[in-house]
Amino acid sequence: MPPFLLTWIHCMQSFRLPLSDCLDAAVTAAHAGAAILQSYAHNRAELVIDKKMRNDLVSQADREAELAVIEILRERTPQLGIVAEESGGxxxxxxxxxxxxxxxTTNFLHGIPQYAVSIALIAHAxxxxxxxxxxxxxxxxxxVIYDPNREELFTAMHGVGAWLNERRINCSQTELLSESVVATGFPFRDFSFAEQYMPTLDYAINNTRGVRRLGAAALDLAWVACGRYDGYWExxxxxWDVAAGTVIVREAGGICEDMHHRDPWPxxxxxxxxxxxTAPALDAMxxxxxxKD
Incomplete structure (x- = not known):
């Protein structure tokens, strides 16, 4: 093994992630970001809205909430990297x-109370x-996924479990896809994969108890984790849409994976x-x- 790689591995192994402290920091940051969102929620007419691309919007509410989250995480965990939707990293x-x-964001800008702050920590190899x-x-x-409208805080820590407002949660026990309520998200930004997606939607409509599309991927995953939904695909x-939800679903006893089965998380x-x-049934669908590449 090259000497530089041995040095890198040694440095990584010398630092043990303080997961409890990281979780506390993320919860604090999520509440701070949500407070900013809610301060704008009743004054939506005053928001300056920019379009990043077709059907992909951003406002100063997104940007200010992100800055608040980043400020807390940088202060509490200065040794860790940050990747954020609006500012990159x-x-x-x-x-x-x-x-x-x-x-x-689209729900928020239209006054639909289905949105959340989502924060995840990805530990590197x-x-x-x-x-x-x-x-x-x-x-x-x-x-950490915080829904400020319902005041629901979903949290999870690797190897420890998942919670909703400090109550332990688990995925549903539904065994059959035909008895399942599942969630999805439609193509909205990139339509190049529509021909892959539409047959799955058709199958789900005809082979489940119902399909829901509420427009917030993080909450879709959180609702799988607490058993409201039996499955989800998008x-x-x-x-950043799926990182937090992945660990919450997994720690709630569920499966959350990359459709192509190439990456350790989606x-x-x-x-x-x-x-x-239900996850294997969705995978088969x-x-x-x-x-295939």
């Missing part, structure tokens, strides 16, 4: 924060989080999630439609 150190200051064995690949280890998302935004029965 880069991975660094033993772990990186992934921040979506306003998941469900080589980092120590428990015991003395370094991680073999990048792993979501902290997830294509074309960004990593970093490329092709995600499916559910309990131990999706696989015949995916384009």
């Amino acid at each position: 880069q991975t660094s150190g033993a772990a990186t924060w992934y921040i979506d200051p306003l998941d469900g 080589g980092a120590l989080i428990e015991g003395d064995t370094p991680l073999q690949h990048d792993t979501p280890v902290i997830g 294509m074309g998302l960004a990593p 970093i490329k935004g092709y995600v499916y999630a559910g309990n131990q029965h 999706i696989q015949p439609q995916l384009k």
Whole structure:
């Protein structure tokens, strides 16, 4: 092994991630970001809205909430990297924060109370989080999703569990897709994968108890984790859309994976999630439609 790689591994292994402290920091940051969002929620007419691309909007509410979140995380965890939806950033150190200051921007701007602040910590390969064995690949280890309208705080810590407002949560026990209520998201920004997606929607409409589309991916995943939904799938998302929800679903006893089964978490935004029965059924629904590289 090259000397520089040995040095890098040694440095990564010498730093053990303080997960409890990181979770506390993320919860504080989520509340701070949400307070800014809610201060704008009743004055939407005054918001300055920019269009990043078709159907992809941003306002000063997103930007100010993101700044508040970043300020707290930088102060509390200066050694960690930050990647945020509006300001960008880069991975660094033993772990990186992934921040979506306003998941469900279109809902927010139209006065639909279905949006959240989403914060996740991804520990990088080589980092120590428990015991003395370094991680073999990048792993979501902290997830925080805060819904300020319902005052619901979803949290999870790798290897410990998932909670809703400090109450332990678990995925549903539904075994059959035909008895499941599932959630999805339609193509809204990139329509190049529509021909892959539409057959899955048609199948789900005809083979489940119902399909819901509420427009906030983080909350869709959180609702899988607490058993409101039995499953969820979506294509074309960004990593900050799914990072927090991934660890929350997994710690609630569920499955949340990359549709292509290439990455250790759905970093490329092709995600499916559910309990131990429904997730494999969704995967079987999706696989015949995916384009193979």
